[in-house]
Amino acid sequence: MTRLVVLAGPTAVGKGTLVRALRERNPDIWLSVSATTRSPRPGEVDGEHYHFVSDDEFSRMIERGDLLEWATVHGTHRYGTPRAAVEENLAAGVPSLLEIDLQGARQVRAAMPEALYVFVEPPSMDELVRRLVGRGTEDDLERERRLRTAEVEMAASKEFDVIIINDDLDTAVSQLEALVLKPGKPRGNRG
Known part of the structure; x- marks a missing residue:
């Protein structure tokens, strides 16, 4: 039986890199494309990386x-998971993955408690800071905001079914791959 796997973790922990590597190994795993009100970063494609929508359209999506x-993530932009695509892929038996933030994972848990909730941690906070600075996509103010959010998110890891420490990409991908492709729901697995 196919289940939804919900992947969350702090900013710059490498969730996107982990998911890209997983899908290179397993292109049939479906990854939800979130809607967002933020502007595209260089190289991002609408409908592939995110559905980039206006604040008004996002509000209409909520109302419907x-x-x-x-x-609202980092106090600035809204992100959300389109419901219909998730339900359609699960009904079709397609291994399905959401890569979302902590707030979103909590909402999905309320709506779909049968999903598997996976938290990605950095090997250390120093490494998280290095990764955030190294990607160079945020200014100093945004970096500081994201680091404050990351500290809060790290404290919530105990809410998740499984923790993956992203210190070695191949190992982390293999751990995630096993969770997405295996039926059942492990409990208490801490990595």
Whole structure:
């Protein structure tokens, strides 16, 4: 039986890199494409990386119940998961993955408690800071905001079914791959 796997973790922990590597190994795993009100970063494609929508359209999506979850992230932009695509892929038996933030994972848990919730941690906070600075996509103010959010998110790791420490990409991908492709729901697995 196919289950939804919900992947969350702090900013710059490498969730996107982990998911890209997983899908290179397993292109049939479906990854939800979130809607967002933020502007595209260089190289991002609408409909592939995110559905980039206006604030007004995002509000209409909320009002219509089109989103499985949504949140304002880092106090600035809204992100959400389109509900219909998740439900369609699960009904079709397609291994399905959401890569979302902590707030979103909590909302999905309320709507879909049968999903498997996986938290990605950095090997250390120093490494998280290095990764955030190294990607160079945020200014100093945004970096500081994201680091404050990351500290809060790290404290919530105990809410998840499984923790993956992203210190070695191949190992982390293999751990995630096993969770997405295996039926059942492990409990208490801490990595």
